[in-house]
Amino acid sequence: MLKIVTSVIARDLKLAMRRQADIVSALFFFVIVVSLFPLGIGPEVDLLRQLAPGVLWVAALLATMLSLPRLFADDYRDGTLEQLALSPHPLGLIVTGKVIAHWLVSGLPLALIAPILGIQFDLSGEALLVLTGAILLGTPALSGIGAIGAALTLGLRGGGVLLSLLVLPLYIPVLIFGAGAVDATVSGLGGEGHLSLLTAMTFAAIGFAPWASAAALKIALE
Amino acid sequence: MLEADNLECVRGERRLFAGLGFKLAAGELIYLQGRNGAGKTSLLRMLIGLLPPENGEIRWQGRPIRSQNDEFHADLCYLGHLNAIKEELTPLENLLAAARLAGETLSEDDAIDALEQVGLAGREDLACKYLSQGQKRRVALARLVVDRRPLWILDEPFVALDVAAVDWLAGIISGHLQRGGMAVMTTHQPVAIPAGNVRELRIG
Numbered sequence: 001m002l003k004i005v006t007s008v009i010a011r012d013l014k015l016a017m018r019r020q021a022d023i024v025s026a027l028f029f030f031v032i033v034v035s036l037f038p039l040g041i042g043p044e045v046d047l048l049r050q051l052a053p054g055v056l057w058v059a060a061l062l063a064t065m066l067s068l069p070r071l072f073a074d075d076y077r078d079g080t081l082e083q084l085a086l087s088p089h090p091l092g093l094i095v096t097g098k099v100i101a102h103w104l105v106s107g108l109p110l111a112l113i114a115p116i117l118g119i120q121f122d123l124s125g126e127a128l129l130v131l132t133g134a135i136l137l138g139t140p141a142l143s144g145i146g147a148i149g150a151a152l153t154l155g156l157r158g159g160g161v162l163l164s165l166l167v168l169p170l171y172i173p174v175l176i177f178g179a180g181a182v183d184a185t186v187s188g189l190g191g192e193g194h195l196s197l198l199t200a201m202t203f204a205a206i207g208f209a210p211w212a213s214a215a216a217l218k219i220a221l222e
Numbered sequence: 223m224l225e226a227d228n229l230e231c232v233r234g235e236r237r238l239f240a241g242l243g244f245k246l247a248a249g250e251l252i253y254l255q256g257r258n259g260a261g262k263t264s265l266l267r268m269l270i271g272l273l274p275p276e277n278g279e280i281r282w283q284g285r286p287i288r289s290q291n292d293e294f295h296a297d298l299c300y301l302g303h304l305n306a307i308k309e310e311l312t313p314l315e316n317l318l319a320a321a322r323l324a325g326e327t328l329s330e331d332d333a334i335d336a337l338e339q340v341g342l343a344g345r346e347d348l349a350c351k352y353l354s355q356g357q358k359r360r361v362a363l364a365r366l367v368v369d370r371r372p373l374w375i376l377d378e379p380f381v382a383l384d385v386a387a388v389d390w391l392a393g394i395i396s397g398h399l400q401r402g403g404m405a406v407m408t409t410h411q412p413v414a415i416p417a418g419n420v421r422e423l424r425i426g
Contacts, residue, residue: 004325080306082300082304088296221272
């Protein structure tokens with residue numbers, strides 16, 4: 001059971017490595033959007049510190065959105081998705097592998113670069129640590145929830161816009177608790193509670209979303 | 223044995239066929255014929271369980287395929303219109319990945335052998351985006367060389383192949399039937415399959 005998940009992850013990572021432009025463009029999008037705020041607002045440190053969590057998280061949501069339409073679209077177009085659906089392994093497990101691979105190439109790089117971007121907002125060391133942790137814990141939920149949207153809009157014309165409309169509202173809880181964790185740390189309340197909730201959301205999303213996506217994919221394949 | 227009973231297919235508002243049934247036993251091949259739009263591909267997609275029939279039932283080894291998706295898929299090899307190969311991967315990587323997803327074990331040597339058989343010797347390590355249409359089709363067909371699952375469902379397997387490759391593929395299908403396999407396929411070119419019990423089914 002684990003073997004099919006790891007072989008799907010290995011395949012998707014290999015494909016992503018051969019198409020690095022996708023990963024790099026989402027990452028640069030994140031870097032640029034986040035960097036625009038300090039440039040636009042100017043050197044008002046207190047204001048920047050207040051804005052930082054929200055700005056970083058909104059940029060992370062949008063950067064994740066960028067890579068979502070291709071999550072299933074390539075496999076759908078070249079017929080691989082049919083073969084995945086006809087595999088003797090449950091489609092939900094295969095989608096779990098795809099979601100994890102998506103997180104490794106989209107969520108993980110965001111978390112790694114976030115502390116560097118956070119410096120532009122004059123965040124303290126502790127706040128940067130919590131920010132990284134929150135993005136690390138929250139982005140798998142974004143990949144999971146996004147997979148449902150990507151599966152539902154598969155094969156539709158103008159699916160990209162519809163996908164954003166479907167998925168962004170569902171990202172709100174992750175946004176609130178993700179940004180809240182950093183806010184709480186900055187104000188001295190401690191962000192542990194927020195981080196726990198983020199972890200819970202991630203586990204729920206990784207456990208449940210692939211099966212919902214699999215059901216949607218089967219409809220798309222009919 | 224694959225049995226189809228009283229199948230009905232409705233696409234959009236139109237009924238493509240109804241009351242269709244057949245039995246396919248070991249060593250048998252069904253040639254599915256019919257004009258464009260008669261529902262050949264729809265029927266194949268019903269047989270592999272991707273398209274639920276409006277009416278009727280499909281059974282594999284006596285049990286409805288709906289109730290045994292995983293066991294049925296372990297016995298099924300489907301080759302569709304689309305090649306299901308990744309442009310960024312090499313033919314060898316494509317073949318190995320396909321086998322792994324199908325839950326089969328395939329050694330690298332066997333995979334290279336299969337690619338040689340389909341005429342891709344020396345191109346195992348070239349990304350598929352540099353191959354021609356016919357060569358891509360051959361990468362997809364290489365799956366059949368190493369496949370030992372009993373039921374093959376092939377949608378237009380001869381498309382984009384040259385004359386020599388058509389003969390070669392007919393031989394591969396014959397070998398499959400001789401081993402006691404079964405196959406359902408659609409084609410517009412009549413191709414003689416030397417071995418096995420070949421029947422025709424006309425729809426529409």
